[in-house]
Amino acid sequence: MTKSEKKTVLIVDDEEDVRQYLSMALTDAGFEVVMATNGKEALDKVKEQQPDLISLDLVMPKGSGVRFYRELQKNKEWAKIPVLIVTGHARDDVGKSDLKELTMSGAGIYLEKPVKPKSYISGIKQLLGMDTTDEEAEEADKIKIQNDLKNMIDEADPEILKKLQKLMKDQNK
């Protein structure tokens, strides 16, 4: 596969609007796009033509994202496909455990809805190990820092956070 060849991204999301939006952003950035509305359909698409990357929503009817992901792991070839999770359920009870399973087992990074086109494209490029423009590299760093920060804040002791907040306020005075 040469660099000039177009990479294919499989978008899996049950929401029409999200599919339209992400596919346009990807096409504009020079990717080939395949779409599926649920996990079951996505599996068929993977069988048809193996994509270079999968952009995956977590909560969908007819086969959730996690189920689809588990299916992928059963196949040696498919298990290598990088997965970018795009979800709105990153921090609630519905999605938390699913997300943990995915990120722990190495699915890669996740983006929390709503997603800006720039962060989306740079996230995808980063996972594919593609060259990024300076701007995109910066964006990718930003995502990483944001994600790390989010995780740290989620896990931090609320008391310490309160103290920190107070310290920061006092400094600004």
Added chain:
Amino acid sequence: MNKLPRKSVAGLEDWMCRSLFEQVPFNVAIIDRDYNIVSANSNFSEYFGPWKGKKCYKVYKNLSQPCLGCDARLTFEDGQPRLSDESGVDQHGKEAHYVVHIAPLTKRKGGAVKYIVEMSRDVVETKNWQMEYQLLFERVPCYITVIDRNYTIIRANENFRKNFGDVVGRKCFEVYKKRKTKCPNCPAARTFRDGQVHRSQQTGIKKGGEKAHYVLTTSPLGRQTDQIAHVIEMSTDITDVKKLEKEVIEAERLSAVGQTVAGLAHSIKNILMGLEGGMYIMGRGLEANDREKLDQGWDMLERNFNKTTSLVRDFLSFAKGKMPELEIVDPNELVEEIIGLYKTVAAEHGVNLRADLDTKVSAVPLDPKGVHTCLTNLVSNAIDACEMSDSKTGEVCISTSDKNGVLSFIVSDDGTGMDSDIKKKVFTTFFTTKGGKGTGLGLLTTRKIVKEHGGKISVRSKTGTGTTFRISFPKSRLNMLYREEKSENELETQVRERP
């Protein structure tokens, strides 16, 4: 065994008297006018000790002179038998309680009484039982009252008096509930009528004016079931339990608020995603002067604005925390109403909506608005499920049933069905599989309404085969809620009217 003497009739009588004297289960003593014990049986000696040559007051009570108000004296004077409750000392010096029958011994009727016979029986055991019973009655941690057929309280235990005041002689409804007339559905009245034990949950007003919640058991006093003269009312105070229950509900509510806020954030994030997408596509359309993209982006923006509206509407209806307002309604009529409302919409989506009504179903207390909301939620879900399925046509059926005192509404479809992952999450706040169409609140609101009615909602589903939701309301629970709601309203008025 003694052989029967054959000497004479007089001898036989004498033998019988002697034998009876010895064998009756009483302490028998014969006393003369000077209080001397002239004869006594062996039961007497065993109980009171040696008696020969002693005065009765010495033997019975260890006194040195006749007892004050001696009953024997009176019988010597008027020849009338007597019965009295006495306390004395037994042969070991221990306190003794006994009942004494005093009978005169005369040669002929109306003649002077030369001797009396005193038959006494130990009642220490009975006394103890009485005391135990008394203690139990007074100290048991319940309220106990005994009422007569006019609902007048003739006895009340300590706990009751402490909480409701000195009440003997007053009417029970006046004391328990501060009413002027008999309570409707009075369980004591039922016990008077049928002689059975009845149990119910009641709310009363204590002497200080605070509310008391208690479980009341009424049972007939005495064994015969006809013409019951008295009913005993025993109640356990569950005010504290009720308070705890309230606290638990409050804690649950708070944690639900937390979950709800998280879910709400998720819904808003999804809408923002749509707006973000709409803006991006419109931006591209403007850049390229592409009318098609402009339209596409505009549509997306519009859809997501509409989503905000329906989210707010559903959210408000979910957040409405109220008790169901129960009215007597015909469940089948409610279903007919829903069918009327949705028939056309369903047909437009290629779905045949029909009803399968059980004619045995009769009117019950329900909150018609609440149940209406539940059924519309389930029906619109079912239509969506049919639409999502691979088959072109679908069928949704609403049925009712009344079995074993449980009223059920069943909404079934032959749509797409759910897998176990989704089934687990259907009652989670803001969980939706309908993409942009759903807010994830419909089933949750439905479950909330069903629970407020004391009912249950369950789901059976198989991917590709369809889904069945069943709402069941135990009718006894509905009737109880209805009664509680009514009596609660009455009580509120009374509490308000109290000076």
